[in-house]
Amino acid sequence: MTTMLTNDAYGTLSEPATLTLQRLLPGPIERVWAYLTDGELRRQWLAAGAMEEKVGAPVEFVWRNDTLTDPPGERPEGMAEEHRMTCEVTAIDGPHSLSVTWGSTGGVTFTLEKQGDEVLLTIVHRRVEDVTVRLNVSAGWHAHVDLLEARLRGTMPAPHWDNWLRLRADYAERFAR
Structure with missing residues (x-):
């Protein structure tokens, strides 16, 4: 199955409470997979945390967004310096797909x-019911995938928090339509 990617890097609401975001990244697929599953590589764009590659394995994600870029930009009021969340691997087929629980939402694939x-990365975050959480999650995934793409391409990413704030405003406008 070949999925067609639009030129728009923004996520869409594929269902009323489901965010789908796609990005074409430089391969090979095993390298991109490592950035999803290896805690040291994942901490460079999303969150640290060891992960056993098997269904039922717990994963503690540890976000330290102030350390993702230098400079980090200005952290928005109310955002913690560190955030932790314990998830569980619900499905895995390396190097093609990974599903995990995700807080109070329907999980992420x-x-x-x-x-x-190249490698088409598709992120589907299900059952993000609360509008404020949906805006934060949409901007968050987009900003974090921007970082992943920069790491994979060897380019300098924008300051994380500045990018997140800009994207959150963009998503508020897009989702209000």
Whole structure:
């Protein structure tokens, strides 16, 4: 199955409370998979935390967003310096798909699909019911995937918090339509 990616890097609401975000990244697929599953690589773009690659395994994600970029930008009021969340692997088929529980939402699925020398990353975050949480999650996934893409391409990412604030405003406008 080949999925077509639009030129728009923004996530969409594929259902009223489901965010779907896609990004074409430089391969190979095993490298992108490592950035999803290896805690040291994952901490460079999302959150630290060891992960055993098996269904039922717990994963503690540890976000330290102030350390993702230098400079980090200004952390928004109310955002913690560190955030922790324990999740569980619910499905895994390396290096193609990974599903985990995600707090009070319906969970997150990461799918990787080879497209020539590149890899299509699809993130589906289900049952994000609360509008404020949906805006934060949408901006968060987008900003974190921007970081992942910069790491994989060897480019300098924008300051994380500045990017997140800009994206949150963009998503508020997009989702209000």
